[in-house]
Amino acid sequence: MVVANQKGGVGKTTSTVNLAASLALHGARVLVIDLDPQGNASTALGIDHHAEVPSIYDVLVEGKPLSDVVQPVREVEGLFCAPATIDLAGAEIELVSLVARESRLHKAISAYEQPLDYIFIDCPPSLGLLTVNALVAGAEVVIPIQCEYYALEGLGQLLRNVELVKGHLNPKLHVSTILLTMYDGRTRLASQVAEEVRGHFGKEVLRTNIPRSVRISEAPSYGQTVLTYDPSSSGALSYLEAAREIALRGARKQQEQHMVEGTQ
Structure with missing residues (x-):
């Protein structure tokens, strides 16, 4: 799953690490690939990523095997990270x-x-070669959209890039999931944006909205996801619910595929 949006500050990295941790806590084996040079996903997972650490750079540029750079996340069993330096x-x-x-x-x-x-690929806030590598490698695109003014601005370009990659390099790629982040139920703007996004994308939008939350923002500074930092917070519970939706959708898709294969 490629987590992408060329706008910065929409909750890409936060959503990547918290969805990955949620699925791992439910028994899945999950790898997070940090493709953002800032290395924020690596930080949030408590993974060392200073210049000397073997990283995804060595995989992309030097051709090193991915298994040489993947590290287990100490806080969450079944969760792994390929760090960015x-x-x-x-x-x-x-x-x-x-x-x-x-x-x-x-x-x-x-x-x-x-x-x-599951593999989650956290993309940089741009549409350059790193994001293209992610889109070629992935099957599904997850787009976090913040519930604020100009939320849909610039998304057209990302969707065009997805279509280009699908047409030329990766026919199985599709936008499967839209996740509404930074939702503040007290404001009219948030509900207007949510309505607009649901009208635009329909069933791709998860029912669960991720709220604005101090706990979600604090967790990375402790090298943790919100799931281990404050498991009972509204942010942690929302990400668990969003991950459950993603898992159920995946299971449903697999069932449909088996049924199609069975009738052929």
Whole structure:
């Protein structure tokens, strides 16, 4: 699942790590790939990511196996992370001259042999080669949208890029999930934006909204997700519910696929 939105500050990294932790806490084996040079997902999962640490940069640019850089997350059993280091900031430029530059992440994931139920790829807030690598490697796109003014601005470009990648490089790619973040039920604006997004995207929008929450914001500074930092907070409960929706949707899709295969 590729978590993408080229707008910054919409809750991409927060949603990536908290959805991943929620699924792992329910017994799934989940890998988070941090593709953002800022390395915020790595920080939130308590993973060391200073310059000397083997990272996703080595996988993309040097061709290192993904298994060499994946680390287990100490706080959550079944959760793993391929960290990002600051080296990744130069990867956009270095990738330009490499063979099959758009599909290097896809190749690395295909060669990864550990059993996994979910892979979440946290994208940088841009539509460059790192995000394209994520879109080529992924099957589904998750778009967090903050419930604020200009929420849908710039989304057209992301959706066009998804269609381009689908048409040329990855036919199975599709936008499967829209997640409303930073929802403040006390404001009319939040409910207006939620209504607009639901009208625009329909059934892709999860029923669960992620509220504005101090606990969600505080957790990364302790190297934790909100699930371990404050499990009973509204933020933690909302992410657990959103993850449950995602898991149920996935199970339903698999059932439908088996039925289709059975009738063929």
